[in-house]
Each structure stands twice: as C-alpha cells, then as structure tokens.
Amino acid sequence: LSEVLEHEQDLPSRTTDGHDIPLMVNTGLAVDAVSSLKARIGGVGLYRTEVPFMITERFPGEQEQTRLYREQLEGFAPLPVVMRTLDIGGDKDLPYFPIEEANPFLGWRGIRVTLDHPEVLMVQLRAMLRASQGLDNLQVLLPMVTNVDEVDDALRLLERAISELGEDGIVVARPRVGVMIEVPATLYQLGALAKRVDFFSVGSNDLTQYLLAVDRNNPRVAELYDACHPAVLSALARLAAESRDLQVPASVCGELAGDPAGALLLMGMGFSSLSMNAPSLPKVRAAVRRVSLQAAQQLVDETLKFDSPAAVRKHLDQRMAEWQ
C-alpha cells in the first residue's frame, strides 16, 4: 500500500469529480525536509514559530528570527506561508520564560502573552516582515484569540511594525492576517472577526479540548478527547458554512485535517484547505483522490445524524473501508 501511496504523491489532490482540495503542510523546524514537498502542496498552512524558540536559551533576537523566517518563506515561495505568532503557555513552555499556573490551558497562552509583552510581539512581527521582503508570501496568524479587542490590538502593532520598517527605508506589503478559531467563543463571533481579518484557521486540537472540557494531553481522559464528537463536528460544519457566507476562507490545521476520515469530512463541510504534518500527506491525498466531493458532502450529512462519538467512528470506519 505504501508504494501505491508513494506513487500517488505526484498526482493532484483532486476528487473523482474534479475538485482540487489544497493540502498544506504544518512546519516548525527542518525546512529542508519539507520544502522538497513544494511541488505537491499548496503551501505552509501553519508554521509554529514557538518550535524554534523552544530549542534556544533565550528569545531569539530580531536578526536571528528574520533568518529563521526567511528560510521558511524562501523555502516555499511563491506558495503562501502562514506564520503563527508565538503560541506559548498551555503545554508549550520556554525554559527561559517559565509560566507557573494552576490551569495553564485556561491561562496565559498565545496572544494573551504576546499582547502583555508587546516588545516580544513587535520583534517577531518586524522579523516576519523583514523576512518577507521581495517575496510577498507571508501570512500572519494569531493564536488563542478570545475577543475582537485582541485582534484590534495585534493589528495596531502590525501597522506599527510596518511603519517602523518604513522609517528605516524597508517597504513591505501588508500581509494577509488570520485568526485561529480554537476558543469556542470565536465560533459565535465570526461576523465580527470577518470584518477584521482575511482568513480563519481552525485549530481543531484546542477547539476539541475546549468544547469538550477535556485536557488534550491527560491520558486519564484521553478516551473522552475526540474531534469526532458530534458536538465538535456540528460546530465545524456550522463554522464552514458561516465562513462561506461571510466569504472568508477557512482552513483547518489541527490533527483532524491529517486524519483521512477527518479530512474527507472537512472537505465535505466546505473548508477551503487542509493543513497537516508532512507524514499525513500521502494518506490524506489518497483519501481525497478516492471520493467525489458529493460523496464527502453526503458523508457529512450521514455522520451528523449520529448522537455518540462511538457511533460516528463506527460509521466513518465502515465508509473508509468501502473507499479503500
């Protein structure tokens, strides 16, 4: 089977009825290893900037960050690279920036940290912008957004970063900006967010954790953590439909997008692209190539009728076996 999948890797991620579903890759380190995939993907759907920060001894400076980001942007140009601003806190701690809290996943995480430390965010934004000079494939993504004020504050800092560079004679285009949809509150604020940003990127890992109130890393409750819980799927389906009505492209960059059955559901719901870890690309591409968009839409309709996560899984397994 792996030989078959390997052979298919050069073929488009196109459904049997001719719809191209852009597959993107999630990156953090080792740009070389994944940039060889360039001809086969739609770009980088999620570059987790905290990953390189985790292996340094202090916050990398502006020059060092510019070098890191340039490597990503150049490695994939002209394809888009979605760079997420620092998403630390929760389970992602920097050794040189310890955060001690009783409830880290409900605490100081993602944009909450960087808006409290605008000096950190400004260095990062300026480095991203500097790195994008002449390439124009940078997109900026804001993690753990809970309300529109955070977005407005981040956008103001971005404008400031652009004008600061301008004062130094460095003229850069304003990148497209998106928000992660991963805090349930944002599901009910899509209209307000759509007025402010260019795209949505769904973090299904955190969205699942917060919708189900299940720690994504706690083995004791691991059985309860399921992105195919009917409530999560129905939230995702609504989100896809509403984003389409708002004419805001919505992609998914959580693990669900890298699961073949999950990917077919998301495609059927109408998400505009799917971003996953590189090792998941072959099986997702193969799944996409074996069904029609219409069949995937039908799979969504069928699946949304089940009340329990186990029933959803059973049904998906059955359908996936038929589509082998």
Ligand code: PEP
């Ligand atoms: C997510 O929450 O689904 C996501 C993609 O971000 P991370 O896994 O880095 O929190």
Ligand code: MG
């Ligand atoms: Mg997340």
